[in-house]
Amino acid sequence: MLASDSTQLLEPLIYDLGAPGRIGVNLPDCDVPESPMPAELMRDDLALPEVGEVQVVRHFVKLSQLNYSIDQGLYPLGSCTMKYNPKVNEDSARLAGFAHLHPLTDESGAQGALFLMHELQQWLGEISGFSDVSLSPAAGAQGEFAGILMIRQYHIDRGEGQRDIILVPNSAHGTNPATVTMAGLSVRELPANDKGNVDMAALHAACEGELRDRIAGMMITVPSTLGLFESTILEVISTVHDAGGLMYMDGANMNALMAVVKPGELGFDVMHYNLHKTFSTPHGGGGPGSGAVGVNEKLRPYLPGPVVGVIEAEDENGAPLYGFVMPEKSIGRMKAFHGNFGMHLRAYAYIRVYGDSGIRDVTRYAVLNANYLRAKLMRTYTVPYPRYCGHEFVLEGHVDNVDDVHALDISKRLMDYGFHPPTNYFPLIVPEALLIEPTETEVKEDLDAFVEAMEAIAEEARRDPETLLNAPHTAPVRRLDEVRAVKELVLCCAPALAARAL
Amino acid sequence: MGEWKTPAELKYAESDEWFAVAGDIVTIGITDYAQDQLNDIVYVEFKDPGDAVEAGGSFGEVESVKAASELYSVVAGEIIEVNSALEDEPEVVNADPYGAGWMVKIRASSLVEIDGLMDSAAYDAYCDSR
Numbered sequence: 001m002l003a004s005d006s007t008q009l010l011e012p013l014i015y016d017l018g019a020p021g022r023i024g025v026n027l028p029d030c031d032v033p034e035s036p037m038p039a040e041l042m043r044d045d046l047a048l049p050e051v052g053e054v055q056v057v058r059h060f061v062k063l064s065q066l067n068y069s070i071d072q073g074l075y076p077l078g079s080c081t082m083k084y085n086p087k088v089n090e091d092s093a094r095l096a097g098f099a100h101l102h103p104l105t106d107e108s109g110a111q112g113a114l115f116l117m118h119e120l121q122q123w124l125g126e127i128s129g130f131s132d133v134s135l136s137p138a139a140g141a142q143g144e145f146a147g148i149l150m151i152r153q154y155h156i157d158r159g160e161g162q163r164d165i166i167l168v169p170n171s172a173h174g175t176n177p178a179t180v181t182m183a184g185l186s187v188r189e190l191p192a193n194d195k196g197n198v199d200m201a202a203l204h205a206a207c208e209g210e211l212r213d214r215i216a217g218m219m220i221t222v223p224s225t226l227g228l229f230e231s232t233i234l235e236v237i238s239t240v241h242d243a244g245g246l247m248y249m250d251g252a253n254m255n256a257l258m259a260v261v262k263p264g265e266l267g268f269d270v271m272h273y274n275l276h277k278t279f280s281t282p283h284g285g286g287g288p289g290s291g292a293v294g295v296n297e298k299l300r301p302y303l304p305g306p307v308v309g310v311i312e313a314e315d316e317n318g319a320p321l322y323g324f325v326m327p328e329k330s331i332g333r334m335k336a337f338h339g340n341f342g343m344h345l346r347a348y349a350y351i352r353v354y355g356d357s358g359i360r361d362v363t364r365y366a367v368l369n370a371n372y373l374r375a376k377l378m379r380t381y382t383v384p385y386p387r388y389c390g391h392e393f394v395l396e397g398h399v400d401n402v403d404d405v406h407a408l409d410i411s412k413r414l415m416d417y418g419f420h421p422p423t424n425y426f427p428l429i430v431p432e433a434l435l436i437e438p439t440e441t442e443v444k445e446d447l448d449a450f451v452e453a454m455e456a457i458a459e460e461a462r463r464d465p466e467t468l469l470n471a472p473h474t475a476p477v478r479r480l481d482e483v484r485a486v487k488e489l490v491l492c493c494a495p496a497l498a499a500r501a502l
Numbered sequence: 503m504g505e506w507k508t509p510a511e512l513k514y515a516e517s518d519e520w521f522a523v524a525g526d527i528v529t530i531g532i533t534d535y536a537q538d539q540l541n542d543i544v545y546v547e548f549k550d551p552g553d554a555v556e557a558g559g560s561f562g563e564v565e566s567v568k569a570a571s572e573l574y575s576v577v578a579g580e581i582i583e584v585n586s587a588l589e590d591e592p593e594v595v596n597a598d599p600y601g602a603g604w605m606v607k608i609r610a611s612s613l614v615e616i617d618g619l620m621d622s623a624a625y626d627a628y629c630d631s632r
Contacts, residue, residue: 425568
């Protein structure tokens with residue numbers, strides 16, 4: 001938390017607020033015999049802050065006041081990073097019966113939680129058109145990993161273990177090629193055409209050439225990271241299926257499709273959901289994530305487990321009995337216990353509150369808001385793919401005839417206008433990319449204010465570019481030294497303190 | 503546009519590496535345009551001397567505050583030297599991409615792919631068109 005002259009702290013480190021012996025709690029006298037800690041587990045080089053409760057509370061409240069959050073204003077990183085988290089989610093997650101439930105509780109004592117997980121599995125399946133869902137992956141990348149392991153095992157079981165290539169478009173999230181590599185398969189990148197879709201000629205060449213028998217599948221994000229719906233998606237899917245491969249959908253951008261387009265009905269075999277994006281569970285600093293996977297009949301036996309099933313059907317004596325079931329040929333566990341249950345609970349509350357038509361409205365408003373911003377901002381900035389977008393769109397972050405101003409400068413200046421910056425420099429295939437996602441919750445007045453700020457910044461870039469190059473001017477912290485931040489990683493206060501003591 | 507340096511004695515790839523040929527030794531780095539687009543470079547990693555590189559294959563990667571990119575060689579051969587000074591001071595690539603910012607030297611098994619590269623005028627036009 002350094003100020004711009006890099007010596008003055010806006011708030012001291014918590015270590016510097018303490019004094020020896022100062023404590024926040026009084027522990028009662030020990031009423032059982034003490035047993036000594038094994039010597040090999042003892043260390044004395046770990047500095048711990050010694051502070052009272054009030055100091056801790058004030059310290060973190062001050063830090064939170066230096067922050068900017070979606071509860072303060074428009075946050076165009078969108079569902080990718082943090083869409084609005086409804087407070088009813090938090091109320092639900094704090095219900096004592098859920099909050100205090102131990103993960104090792106016998107199934108008979110956890111029927112409420114199991115019912116909730118079972119219903120969430122069914123709802124997620126229905127929203128995306130898949131027959132079965134596992135909630136166990138801990139986050140999106142783990143959902144991807146589970147999906148590709150399932151595809152791999154499917155081919156091995158059919159005697160086609162030589163299928164080792166996963167096709168990935170060049171606009172993909174970086175996690176996609178990483179997932180493929182982690183799963184022991186190899187990536188083949190496909191270019192985009194001038195409309196931002198997958199280049200069909202390249203896809204046909206890959207699927208119909210000498211590599212045909214090595215195609216394990218394809219990972220694709222719909223809408224793409226450019227915010228564009230793949231207008232040839234049905235042909236993409238049938239081309240890969242004809243080659244014997246399976247289709248994986250990266251569900252990161254489901255905010256544009258939810259309950260309107262069902263990936264399972266398009267022909268996808270597996271996808272992951274980011275409950276922490278689309279379904280509004282906290283993310284970015286709050287977390288943890290949750291990356292449920294949905295599959296069709298082909299991959300059902302391979303789902304990561306355990307999943308929640310009905311152990312005894314409902315009868316005249318009462319409700320069904322729910323329990324954990326390991327799918328027949330499961331790729332195994334992705335995580336201890338049952339996934340991030342607190343996130344299942346919040347996602348459940350989100351879907352329950354909106355209901356069927358409300359979820360569809362979320363998608364419609366998200367897409368409407370993005371297209372409204374795109375249409376307005378096209379008057380001032382270059383939109384490289386000027387067609388209807390999904391829940392987000394990409395601008396080129398430069399102003400004509402002002403070469404010194406880059407996307408980063410525009411983003412920094414936005415902070416002075418009271419807005420969080422959008423995603424910078426992704427996707428990589430657009431120079432100076434600014435990826436803007438307003439989400440469904442913003443009203444027209446706030447969208448208009450954002451447009452006005454972007455227009456004012458373009459005017460400043462022409463008239464007085466220095467204002468942008470030195471921005472932000474009003475944020476608690478001025479322009480950061482990004483190179484130093486990347487090269488001098490200081491992830492814990494203790495080593496910093498040790499270094500200072502030298 | 504077109505304010506990037508493109509020395510006339512070098513050859514250029516569409517993936518923005520430059521190639522200098524002396525006998526069968528090919529020295530490779532990234533262009534002034536590439537370092538300008540990447541912005542501040544914070545990390546480089548190369549294969550080791552003695553490693554083989556395929557034609558069109560990767561010899562390492564470069565990471566900036568904006569992005570991480572693979573580095574490609576059009577020629578196949580054996581890496582005989584890497585510029586290990588860049589590991590501690592990758593910013594030299596920004597400051598002097600054609601000099602102290604050179605990356606690897608490869609003993610090429612064939613130079614035929616060099617003929618398919620762009621000369622400086624063609625590369626200038628290519629950068630202006632982007």
